[in-house]
Amino acid sequence: MDKRTKILIYSFIGFSINLSYIAGNLFISNFAESLGASKSFIGIINAILPLFSILSAFLFAKKAAKARKKLPIIRFGFVLGLIFSVFLFFSNDKFWILFLRMGMGVSFGAIIALTDSLATEIDIGKRGKYFGIYSGASCFGWGIGSLLVGLVVTEKYNNAFLIQILFLTIGLIATFFVTEKHTSVDYFGLDFEEFKKFFPFYRTLVLRHSVATAIWAFLPLYLEYTLGFDRFFVSLVFLINNSVQLVTMPLTGHLSDRIKRKYLVLTGLIGSLIFIYLFTQVTDFVEILFLQILVGFSWSSLYIGISSLVADASTWNERGEAMAGLNISINFSSIMGPLIGGIIYQFSDFSMMIYVLMPMSILAIVSATRLKETKKSHNIYK
Numbered sequence: 379m380d381k382r383t384k385i386l387i388y389s390f391i392g393f394s395i396n397l398s399y400i401a402g403n404l405f406i407s408n409f410a411e412s413l414g415a416s417k418s419f420i421g422i423i424n425a426i427l428p429l430f431s432i433l434s435a436f437l438f439a440k441k442a443a444k445a446r447k448k449l450p451i452i453r454f455g456f457v458l459g460l461i462f463s464v465f466l467f468f469s470n471d472k473f474w475i476l477f478l479r480m481g482m483g484v485s486f487g488a489i490i491a492l493t494d495s496l497a498t499e500i501d502i503g504k505r506g507k508y509f510g511i512y513s514g515a516s517c518f519g520w521g522i523g524s525l526l527v528g529l530v531v532t533e534k535y536n537n538a539f540l541i542q543i544l545f546l547t548i549g550l551i552a553t554f555f556v557t558e559k560h561t562s563v564d565y566f567g568l569d570f571e572e573f574k575k576f577f578p579f580y581r582t583l584v585l586r587h588s589v590a591t592a593i594w595a596f597l598p599l600y601l602e603y604t605l606g607f608d609r610f611f612v613s614l615v616f617l618i619n620n621s622v623q624l625v626t627m628p629l630t631g632h633l634s635d636r637i638k639r640k641y642l643v644l645t646g647l648i649g650s651l652i653f654i655y656l657f658t659q660v661t662d663f664v665e666i667l668f669l670q671i672l673v674g675f676s677w678s679s680l681y682i683g684i685s686s687l688v689a690d691a692s693t694w695n696e697r698g699e700a701m702a703g704l705n706i707s708i709n710f711s712s713i714m715g716p717l718i719g720g721i722i723y724q725f726s727d728f729s730m731m732i733y734v735l736m737p738m739s740i741l742a743i744v745s746a747t748r749l750k751e752t753k754k755s756h757n758i759y760k
Contacts, residue, residue: 381508384556385497385508385511385512387552387555387556388493388496388497388512388556389511389512389514389515389516390515390552391493391549391552391553391556392493392494392497392512392513392515392516392519393515393516393518393519393522394519394545394546394548394549394552395486395489395490395493395516395519395549396516396517396519396520396523397519397520397522397523397526397541397545398459398463398519398523398541398542398545398546398549399486399519399520399523399542400519400520400523400524400527400616400620401523401526401527401538401539401541401542401545402463402466402482402538402539402542403424403427404523404524404527404538404598404612404613404616405527405531405535405538405598405609405612406423406424406475406479407420407423407424407595407596407598407599408535408598408599408602408603408609409475409535409536409538410423410472410475411599411603412535413470413471413472413475414472415472416724417596417720417721417723417724418720418721418724419472419720420595420596420599420716420720421595421716421717421718421719421720421721421723422476422716422717422720423472423475423476423479424591424595424712424716424720425712425713425714425716425717426476426479426480426483427479427480427482427483427486427712428483428708428709428710428711428712428713429483429709429713430479430480430481430482430483430484430487431483431484431486431487431490431705431706431709432483432487432706432709432710432713433483433484433487434483434484434487434488435487435488435490435491435705435706435709436699436706437487438451438455438487438488438491438492439491439492439699440699442492443699447558448492448493448495448496448558449496449553449556449557449558451488451492452488452489452492452493452553453550453553453554454488455484455485455486455487455488455489456485456489456546456547456549456550456553457550458481458484458485458488459482459485459486459489459542459546460543460546460547460550461481462478462481462482462485463482463539463542463543463546464539464543465478465481466478466479466482466536466539466542467536467539467540467543468536469536470536487709489549490705491701491704491705491706494512494685494701494704494705495701496556496558497509497512497513498685498689498701499559508631509631509682509685509686509689510627510628510629510630510631510632510634510682511627511628511631513623513627513628513631513678513681513682513685514623514624514625514626514627514628514631514678515624516627517620517623517624517627517674517678518620518621518623518624519545519620520616520619520620520623521616521617521618521619521620521621521623521624522617523541523545524613524614524615524616524617524620525613525614525617526541527541527613528609528610528611528612528613528614528617529610529613531609531613532609532610572699572700573703575691576688576691576692576700576703576704578745578748578749578750579684579687579688579691579704579707579749580703580704580706580707581745582643582647582684582742582745582746582749583680583684583704583707583708583711583742584707584710584711584714585738585739585741585742585745586647586650586680586711586738586739586742587707587708587711587712587715588711588714588715588718588735588738589650589654589715589732589735589736589738589739590650590654590677590711590715591711591712591714591715591716591719592715592716592718592719592731592732592735593654593657593715593719593732594715595715595716595719595720596716596719596720596723596728596731597615597657597728598612598616600728601615601666604727604728605661607663611663614667615666615667615670616670618667618670618671618674619670619673619674620674621674622670622671622673622674622675622678623674623677623678626674626675626678626679627678627681627682629678630642630678630679630682630683631682631686634682634683634686638751639683639686639687639690639751640683640687640746640749640751641683642679642680642682642683643679643680643683643684643687643746643749644743644746644747645676645679645680645683646675646676646677646678646679646680646681646683647676647680647739647742647743647746648676648743649672649675649676649679650676650677650680650739650742651736651739651740651743652672652676653669653672653673653676654732654735654736654739655732655736656669656672657669657729657732658729658732658733684704685701685704687749687751687752688700688701688703688704689701690751690752691752715735718735719731719735722734722735
């Protein structure tokens with residue numbers, strides 16, 4: 379299979395993964411609110427999925443390394459996600475939703491990091507370019523998913539899980555159109571020394587992304603229940619953000635092969651600090667839409683920059699686990715942000731939640747200035 383076909387298929391798989399993910403998450407806070415959940419309990423509902431994704435991701439990465447194959451585990455994750463999505467569609471209890479999202483966390487723990495890892499291996503010499511294309515397509519899945527969910531939840535929040543079921547099925551089918559090489563040899567996990575090696579990258583991402591995930595967990599709730607936005611207009615806010623990334627992900631991936639990746643990371647972090655502050659100032663629908671352009675560009679710069687830095691610093695055998703660690707950092711942020719944000723929001727308001735969390739974004743910039751950039755290598759056995 380040529381590289382162009384391979385990146386197209388993997389991009390479609392990434393598109394399906396993210397579309398199904400956003401379908402099950404975009405209005406989960408609003409759904410829980412309608413069932414009588416408190417802000418702090420809504421934070422737990424948001425955090426439980428990434429928690430179980432973290433708990434399972436390294437386990438699946440080790441199994442993939444031992445088997446020297448990732449695709450069978452990815453397919454298992456899709457099937458598991460389908461089962462729990464069906465139960466979520468019929469759910470109507472906040473505690474039942476909490477339990478089912480544990481299973482969805484295991485599903486995405488098997489799918490996301492291993493698929494990302496395969497996408498970084500398509501062309502080592504042009505990793506930034508191909509991973510940028512893959513990431514852009516994946517983010518477009520978030521955008522289209524936001525739009526589709528906005529169309530189906532106008533009457534009932536549960537309808538969002540129908541979109542999740544559909545695209546988990548499509549993603550599963552697409553995995554049978556690609557093959558993989560033996561991508562790991564005699565490597566069974568990320569030991570303490572290797573964790574220390576990648577920790578500065580993970581730390582930088584966690585500091586920034588914990589603030590962002592607190593915002594994303596409660597923004598749909600804030601827009602609908604506080605500002606009075608229609609559910610479809612709430613979905614448009616997320617559509618703009620992720621559609622922008624369809625363009626900016628490949629662009630920043632291209633730039634990462636030509637300039638210092640650290641510059642991209644700093645650009646993303648400074649942009650993030652600006653948009654986080656602006657969320658406390660804007661309430662008009664049009665202003666919020668324009669703000670999403672900055673959000674999309676800043677995240678693209680940060681994510682592509684950090685991902686490429688981690689891939690450059692890792693050896694061929696540890697790359698899957700190193701990328702799993704990156705995904706775990708994102709999931710850890712998705713635990714901390716909603717949990718802490720939910721507690722703050724319970725006793726204050728949306729803007730105060732952001733002000734309390736904002737110093738973490740400043741610390742992320744400080745952390746990024748200390749990152750060490752490894753010389754780009756085209757040697758796949760590095």
